[in-house]
Amino acid sequence: MTALLLPLIFLSLMPMTAQFASFAADIPNWYLHLQANDDLTLYGAGEGATQDEAKHVALKNISESISVAIDSKVEKNERINRTIDGTSYSKTVKNKISAETKKINFRNYNIIRSEIVGGKFFILIAVDKDAFIKEQKTDLSDLLKDADSVFQLALSKSIFEKWEDLKSINANREKVLAQVAIISSLDDTFDRTASVEKVNHFQNAFRQLRDDISVYLSLDTESAFLGPVIANYLTDAGIKLAARQDRNDKNLATLSLSSNVKRLKIYNNYIANVRTDLMIYSNNGSLISNKTVEAKGVSAIDFESAVKAAGNKIGEIIIKEGISKIIEIN
DSSP states (O other): HHHHHHHHHHHHHHHHHHHHHHHHTTTHHHHHHHOOOOOEEEEEEESSSHHHHHHHHHHHHHHHHHHHHHHHHHHHHHHHHGGGGGGOOOOOHHHHHHHHHOOOOOSSSSSEEEEEEOOOOEEEEEEHHHHHHHHHHHHHHHHHHHHHHHHHTTTTSOHHHHHHHHHHHHHHHHHHHHHHHHHHOOTTTOOOOHHHHHHHHHHHHHHHHHHHHHEEEEEEEGGGGGGHHHHHHHHHTTTOOOOOOOOOOOOEEEEEEEEEEEEHHHHHHHEEEEEEEEEEOTTTSSSEEEEEEEEEESSSSSSHHHHHHHHHHHHHHHHEHHHHHHHOOO
């Protein structure tokens, strides 16, 4: 019985063998046995309907291989020391670094093999490792130099102008960390400490702004009922209240409230429709931001109770959104 089955099995495998042979014939042999990265060169292979498409895939594969090396190195470092050079990357930061790494712009590379088989383009690209590392170090230096220039100019500005400048620096933090990670993954001699400390210094300065700011409350007559609500929330949020305005205090902001109250009595119900404009001014009087909130209060007692009810609702809105969002420090 076994003797009868063997020929049948062989015959059944013949179409599969022929299909594999046909598949292999449509791919260059060198593409099936790709060149591995070495100490001097990074390699990437790609295929596509056009030469440009194949080149794009090849370069993408090189960036992805760097991304894998980064992930491996970061995980290894964090296993050794959770606080290595003051940074323990969160999952979010790791994802952003990975995204930045995939956007690497390879400015210098060589196409060392190119072949058209079965109507497809197959390409093998080589990137000089030392030259690439040198480019990345130059890019990192430029990023930090630009950030430091913005930072130094921001120190003499009002807190809101400083916030805008430091926000722009902080927005590039992942880009800098990605640059550091790329270099570190390819150059074991690279000292990442100085770069990481500098970018952390910028971030800490950005976070410190919330602690530095103080707010002066300016209320018109119709907004007086909101004063205690806002003051209590500012205090609970850890934001200092200023007793007076001081144009020389660059950390001072003025939160101005202007309310319009429409009172209406329907039968035995007292109704108050309140519209409040919240405006933020820097110490020099420049308008930084503004927001309008509205609420309705109803009371069976009197208008004062209705206005107070509306005021509590406005307070709830402000608390829900967060005063830090309203004053643009979040």
